[in-house]
Amino acid sequence: MKTMSHHSPWDLLDERELRERQARKLRTYLGDVVLPFSARYRALFAEAGLSADSIRSLDDLRRIPFTSKKDLMPSPDHPQRAREFIIVPDPAVLKRRPSTLLKALFKGKQAVQDGFEREFRPIFLTSTTGRSADPVPFVYSQHDLNLLGDTGRRLFEVCGARRDLKLLNLFPYAPHLAFWQTHYGGAAFGVFVLSTGGGKFMGTDGNLRMIQKIKPDVLIGMPTFIYHVLQHAVETGMRIEGLQRVVLGGERVAEGLRRKLARMAHDLGSPNLDVVATYGFTEAKMAWGQCPCPVDETPSGYHLYPDLGIMEVVDPVTGDPLPPGSPGELVFTPLDSRGSVVLRYRTGDVIDGGLVHEPCPRCGRRVPRLVGNIRRKSDVRELQLDKIKGTLVDFNQLEHVLDDSEALGAWQLELRKRNDDPCEVDEVVLHVHPIGITDTQTLSRNLQNEFSAKTELHLNRIVFHDADEMRTLQGVGVQLKEQKVVDHRPKDVPSPAGKS
Ligand SMILES: [Zn+2]
Helix, strand or coil, rough: CCCCCCHHHHHHHHHHHHHHHHHHHHHHHHHHHHHHHHHHHHHHHHHHCCCHHHHCCCCHHHHHHCHHHHHCCCCCCCCCCHHHEECCHHHHHCCCCCCHHHHHHHCCCHHHHHHHHHHHCCCEECCCCCCCEEEEEEECCCCHHHHHHHHHHHHHHCCCCCCCCCEECCCCCCHHHHHHHHHHHHHHCCCCCECCCCHHHHHHHHHHHHHHHCCCCCCCCCCHHHHHHHHHHHHCCCCCCCCCCCEEEECCHHHHHHHHHHHHHHCCCCCCCCEEEEEEEHHHCCEEEEECCCCCCCCCECCCCCEEEEEEEEECCCCCCCCCCCCCCEEECCCCCCECCCCCCCEEECCCEEEEECCCCCCCCCEEEEEECEEEEEEEECCCCCCCCEEEEEHHHHHHHHHHHHHHHHHHHHEEHHHHHCCCCEEEEEEEECCCCCCCHHHHHHHHHHHHCCCCCCCCCEEEHHHHHHHHHHCCCCCCCCCCCEEECCCCCCCCCCCC
């Protein structure tokens, strides 16, 4: 077992002790911060007949109602809905805190006021990046920014960072968690991090020039973009030596992609690359990482920070909490956040290996881990594939098949109407860049067979492209996120099934 550091004394507790401590911290957090100062939760708790003291153990967590994305989305009657979730302190209540009285006594009123400012005043913001929905803003106080640095430092440690390494941050420069977690985490860890701003800011070429100049040990960024950068390097006959690790975040990481990245790094002159994934979301204001693992082995999961948040796994349909190791939907409750705060947030993400408490078989850390693949709970779309009825197609499943196919590089699924006629049926076109295979006829046949075996969908067409054309199709350097599924059906005309 390798040496490792512990983040907090909590990391050595067993499951029972940990759950007790989490329940205690949650009770204090609800009583001191959330219920007095969150308009939304004060009302919700009153409605449900709950108080902070209702939470005697973590089993009582289920009494707190869920919050989900739709509770945060602006609507015509509630254009500023996300604001109701911001912690707004009441000075009169704060003044009565015992800690305030002591501080005023020994350090003076100004110190008390400065402390409140740091704890509560919103000074920073990140937002969600929904495919179609309006972005939801999440604000941070200085207290939250300190936590963003702290969780970033822990994330770097779990992912195996060392202070003597050089890191290149390729996340898009935007008010998104991934970029800023990397920035603040690097500063807190004390390691060299250069942020290029990603493809939109510097283009694929600009990022490659930076790689040549800085010779980083680690690349951090979105899976699809890093794939394009390395692919472009391979194509242009570049050498990139000394690359040790790729850290991925911002979107789901397919197992097949880890192998493809390692193969490209090998061809570029970096034979021992490992690829680790991170998982995080705006509403948690933090991300978690996997510890390093060879690309041909299964990672040991995302290492959580149990003193800063509670992760539950619940039945995606009934919402009932599930026992350790069960697949289900991820639900998150923070334990120390200020600014925007959501309790029991339903992520809509499903993990297939569940939450486990055994020590990590790779690094030995005892923190709880999320094991297995994470995917969206539902990305089911209704397609009009024949004239008679709509067909429900799970795009999660299609994306898995494509990502894991060894013969495919970048790909894009395009939905369109036959002959661009709004009254016609829907067609699904697959655009791909094949890797190392020139016989496109055989590849087409194999792909169609794989698709009919694993999904129920027949592809209307498969169109082959070179890597450059794929970059253009996916909007690399133009879009913040590369486009892997595009819908070119006319939007103003409802499809015959009434859904688009
Ligand atoms: Zn580990």
